[in-house]
Amino acid sequence: MKATNRIRYIVLFLLFFISSIGYAQDTSVEMADTMRANGKIYVVVGVLSIIFTGIIVFLVIIERRLRKLEKGQN
Amino acid sequence: MVNQSTSPGIVWWKWVGAILVLYSIIQGLLIQVPRLPILHETIRNLFFHVTMWFSMIAMMIASLVYGLIYLRTNDLLHDIRAKQYAYTGIFLGILGLATGSLWAKYTWGSWWVNDAKLNGASASLLVYLAYVILRGSMEDDHKRARVSAVYGIFSFTLMLVFLMILPRLTDSLHPGNGGNPGFGTYDLDSKMRTVFYPAVIGWILMAFWITDIRIRIEKLYIKSWES
Numbered sequence: 001m002k003a004t005n006r007i008r009y010i011v012l013f014l015l016f017f018i019s020s021i022g023y024a025q026d027t028s029v030e031m032a033d034t035m036r037a038n039g040k041i042y043v044v045v046g047v048l049s050i051i052f053t054g055i056i057v058f059l060v061i062i063e064r065r066l067r068k069l070e071k072g073q074n
Numbered sequence: 075m076v077n078q079s080t081s082p083g084i085v086w087w088k089w090v091g092a093i094l095v096l097y098s099i100i101q102g103l104l105i106q107v108p109r110l111p112i113l114h115e116t117i118r119n120l121f122f123h124v125t126m127w128f129s130m131i132a133m134m135i136a137s138l139v140y141g142l143i144y145l146r147t148n149d150l151l152h153d154i155r156a157k158q159y160a161y162t163g164i165f166l167g168i169l170g171l172a173t174g175s176l177w178a179k180y181t182w183g184s185w186w187v188n189d190a191k192l193n194g195a196s197a198s199l200l201v202y203l204a205y206v207i208l209r210g211s212m213e214d215d216h217k218r219a220r221v222s223a224v225y226g227i228f229s230f231t232l233m234l235v236f237l238m239i240l241p242r243l244t245d246s247l248h249p250g251n252g253g254n255p256g257f258g259t260y261d262l263d264s265k266m267r268t269v270f271y272p273a274v275i276g277w278i279l280m281a282f283w284i285t286d287i288r289i290r291i292e293k294l295y296i297k298s299w300e301s
Contacts, residue, residue, distance in 0.1 A: 014203060041103055041104070042104075044103060045099070045103050045104060047105070048099045048100075049096060049099060049100060052095065052096055052099055053096065053097050056092045056096075059088075059283065059284070059287070060084060061090075063084050063139065063288055066290050066291065066294070069294055070290065070294065073294060073297055073298070
């Protein structure tokens with residue numbers, strides 16, 4: 001097989017894969033796209049929810065420790 | 075000297091506050107908002123920036139009330155409460171100024187504009203910072219409590235003048251200022267109200283939660299110092 005032929009096959013397979021990637025991004029195919037829709041605002045919502053939930057967990061842990069200390073004092 | 079009763083753990087209103095704020099974060103970013111020029115999506119800051127000021131005012135009211143209760147009862151526990159509510163209020167006020175400054179940069183074009191509401195807000199924060207300095211300048215517990223409770227009445231009145239009255243006498247870039255507005259003139263559409271009011275209540279409850287923790291820590295500190 002000539003080198004040019006080999007390059008031809010490689011290019012053929014490359015184009016094949018690229019086209020398949022392009023097909024996967026076709027919006028007509030229903031995917032779990034919620035986190036990518038509307039300018040990906042859902043990702044920000046997720047991040048903020050995680051941060052706020054983390055702060056709440058933090059406050060709850062402080063509450064528990066404080067209650068233990070208060071019980072120990074009395 | 076200080077009341078010896080134990081405080082309850084995580085009472086129901088703390089959960090209510092947490093859930094309401096979480097709801098306002100999620101829904102505040104997702105609901106449809108009015109399409110307005112200049113503001114664009116930043117109108118959503120209403121749910122986060124304005125709630126800081128509402129909860130600051132709630133904290134200052136609590137501080138005022140406990141200051142008055144102290145003056146009637148001479149129980150230092152109420153003085154601790156008045157102090158901690160004022161401190162949380164100042165913290166929320168600083169957050170309000172910082173978020174407002176960022177918002178102003180991208181809508182009004184500058185970090186600080188010479189607006190009656192902005193200057194009023196910073197002036198009332200300075201008045202409350204003077205409250206902190208006043209407290210720090212006195213050694214005797216009861217003297218400090220009495221003087222700062224009286225000063226608290228004065229500073230609360232000044233805050234109302236600076237935030238509520240003066241911005242309405244002059245023109246302000248803030249909506250609902252200049253002239254004599256009722257609540258109906260705030261350009262809040264009904265959909266935004268469904269997030270704004272829960273957000274206000276939620277942040278006020280969060281502020282009470284944080285202050286509750288600080289009060290209990292100070293009580294523990296005082297008890298361990300006394301024994």
